[in-house]
Amino acid sequence: MKISVIGCGYLGAVHAAAMASLGHEVVGVDVDASRVASLAAGLPPFYEPGLPELLRSGVERGALTFSTNLREAKGAAVHFVCVGTPQRPDGPGADLTFVDAAFTALHEIVAPGDVVVGKSTVPVGTAARLAAELAEAVPGAHLVWNPEFLREGFAVGDTLSPDRVVYGVDGAAPAATEALDAVYASVLAAGTPRIVTDFATAELVKVAANSFLATKISFINAMAELCETAGGDVVALADAIGHDERIGRRFLGAGLGFGGGCLPKDIRAFVARADELGAENAVAFLREVDAINLRRRARMVEVTEEVCGGSVAGRTIGVLGAAFKPESDDVRDSPALDVAATLAARGAHVVVADPQATANAAAVRPELRYTTNALEACRDADVVLLLTEWREFRELDPDDLGAVVHGRRMVDGRNVLDPARWRGAGWTYRALGRP
Numbered sequence: 291m292k293i294s295v296i297g298c299g300y301l302g303a304v305h306a307a308a309m310a311s312l313g314h315e316v317v318g319v320d321v322d323a324s325r326v327a328s329l330a331a332g333l334p335p336f337y338e339p340g341l342p343e344l345l346r347s348g349v350e351r352g353a354l355t356f357s358t359n360l361r362e363a364k365g366a367a368v369h370f371v372c373v374g375t376p377q378r379p380d381g382p383g384a385d386l387t388f389v390d391a392a393f394t395a396l397h398e399i400v401a402p403g404d405v406v407v408g409k410s411t412v413p414v415g416t417a418a419r420l421a422a423e424l425a426e427a428v429p430g431a432h433l434v435w436n437p438e439f440l441r442e443g444f445a446v447g448d449t450l451s452p453d454r455v456v457y458g459v460d461g462a463a464p465a466a467t468e469a470l471d472a473v474y475a476s477v478l479a480a481g482t483p484r485i486v487t488d489f490a491t492a493e494l495v496k497v498a499a500n501s502f503l504a505t506k507i508s509f510i511n512a513m514a515e516l517c518e519t520a521g522g523d524v525v526a527l528a529d530a531i532g533h534d535e536r537i538g539r540r541f542l543g544a545g546l547g548f549g550g551g552c553l554p555k556d557i558r559a560f561v562a563r564a565d566e567l568g569a570e571n572a573v574a575f576l577r578e579v580d581a582i583n584l585r586r587r588a589r590m591v592e593v594t595e596e597v598c599g600g601s602v603a604g605r606t607i608g609v610l611g612a613a614f615k616p617e618s619d620d621v622r623d624s625p626a627l628d629v630a631a632t633l634a635a636r637g638a639h640v641v642v643a644d645p646q647a648t649a650n651a652a653a654v655r656p657e658l659r660y661t662t663n664a665l666e667a668c669r670d671a672d673v674v675l676l677l678t679e680w681r682e683f684r685e686l687d688p689d690d691l692g693a694v695v696h697g698r699r700m701v702d703g704r705n706v707l708d709p710a711r712w713r714g715a716g717w718t719y720r721a722l723g724r725p
């Protein structure tokens with residue numbers, strides 16, 4: 291089947307390459323010419339494990355092409371919309387500028403019978419509006435809202451073997467459901483659960499899932515705050531409650547909290563949308579989820595100051611991690627970068643190490659110094675902060691690192707190091723939520 295993917299960022303580029311690997315003829319369209327040039331050459335413009343191979347294979351077979359010209363998408367039976375929905379610059383709600391522009395442009399090339407599939411994360415009510423506009427512009431074209439649940443770092447596997455697929459439909463168009471079933475035929479044949487529902491539910495499923503995940507992280511971080519005052523150990527606490535299968539250990543990783551291009555902006559947009567709908571009380575708790583999360587960053591700065599004897603001014607700090615999480619080069623709302631920038635603003639000499647994210651980090655925080663090498667970042671450091679738990683940072687040897695620093699002081703912002711091992715090697719070890 292001929293398919294188009296509009297918007298080839300972290301979501302769309304993976305989706306396009308994955309759909310080509312399923313045997314479809316795919317054209318990816320993006321307004322960013324340098325991104326298109328890179329993708330067309332078979333080179334991902336960002337770091338995502340597994341994507342280089344998938345992309346190269348699709349491009350080399352001629353099954354996957356990229357263009358800045360939306361007209362190339364003409365003739366596709368299914369058009370996936372994967373453009374960004376960032377936080378608005380002037381408030382907590384979602385910025386729908388890119389979605390609206392993409393749909394308006396699609397009206398010019400979509401034919402009756404085509405199916406437009408929304409994958410971007412949008413406020414509830416958006417799909418119904420876009421469907422009405424599409425029906426008016428192109429009678430006989432259909433809209434399905436098919437939210438995406440992939441995680442960066444696991445995006446290829448999550449796209450080809452999702453936990454579930456969700457179709458939001460307007461109820462009157464079995465042809466639309468059938469077209470999407472044909473696109474995902476091999477995914478569905480593997481037994482992937484498929485939920486067909488209305489537009490509003492499909493939109494809400496997406497933000498509900500992210501809200502739940504964010505709440506789980508903030509719950510354990512709230513427990514970390516209590517552990518800090520009461521003297522408990524949040525890692526042991528998480529292990530203990532996580533053995534209860536109703537709770538589960540995943541997403542109980544206490545530490546610096548969540549960032550990225552999804553969880554923070556999605557919970558804020560959800561609260562903003564609920565307010566607009568007059569249902570502000572329903573998700574008011576998400577404001578506290580956000581607040582708990584941001585307090586972790588402030589606490590990390592505070593602990594670093596304590597370790598430095600009260601002030602970081604003039605201190606040399608080695609920061610391990612810039613990406614919002616390991617296995618990604620994404621620095622959108624990165625807790626690590628936020629903390630590094632705050633410390634630099636307070637007068638510290640900060641050097642940040644990250645295996646993949648230094649270029650993106652330098653673009654948004656040019657005032658910091660960067661390297662891809664942990665030992666280099668920590669040379670002569672008075673204190674080392676572990677802020678993104680890349681495997682190479684988790685596996686650092688306390689003596690190897692101890693040989694390059696000025697003072698053996700470690701603040702583990704992700705609770706991934708063994709305190710006994712580091713203390714045994716003569717380090718002052720501090721963490722969030724642990725004695």
Ligand SMILES: NC(=O)c1ccc[n+]([C@@H]2O[C@H](COP(=O)([O-])OP(=O)(O)OC[C@H]3O[C@@H](n4cnc5c(N)ncnc54)[C@H](O)[C@@H]3O)[C@@H](O)[C@H]2O)c1
Pocket residue numbers: 296297298299300301302319320321322325372373374375376388391392395409410411412438439440441442551552
């Ligand atoms: N990143 C993820 O892991 C992920 C996972 C699930 C859902 N989502 C959702 O998917 C959407 C996209 O997220 P992302 O992280 O890929 O964003 P992104 O910023 O990486 O990519 C968006 C892309 O859309 C392009 N674009 C903007 N306007 C366009 C237009 N009119 N026509 C063509 N291209 C256009 C941009 O140039 C950019 O390349 C968001 O709604 C996000 O919430 C993201």
Ligand SMILES: O=c1ccn([C@@H]2O[C@H](COP(=O)(O)OP(=O)(O)O[C@H]3O[C@H](CO)[C@@H](O)[C@H](O)[C@H]3O)[C@@H](O)[C@H]2O)c(=O)[nH]1
Pocket residue numbers: 411438439440441442443500503507540541542543544545546547548549550551552553556614615
């Ligand atoms: O126990 C945990 C787990 C995660 N995090 C942090 O939470 C953030 C988000 O992590 P993760 O959810 O793995 O990354 P994303 O790639 O942003 O994926 C989320 O956001 C996507 C975009 O909406 C969704 O598709 C995914 O299902 C959802 O997991 C990162 O900063 C992590 O460091 C923690 O602090 N503790």
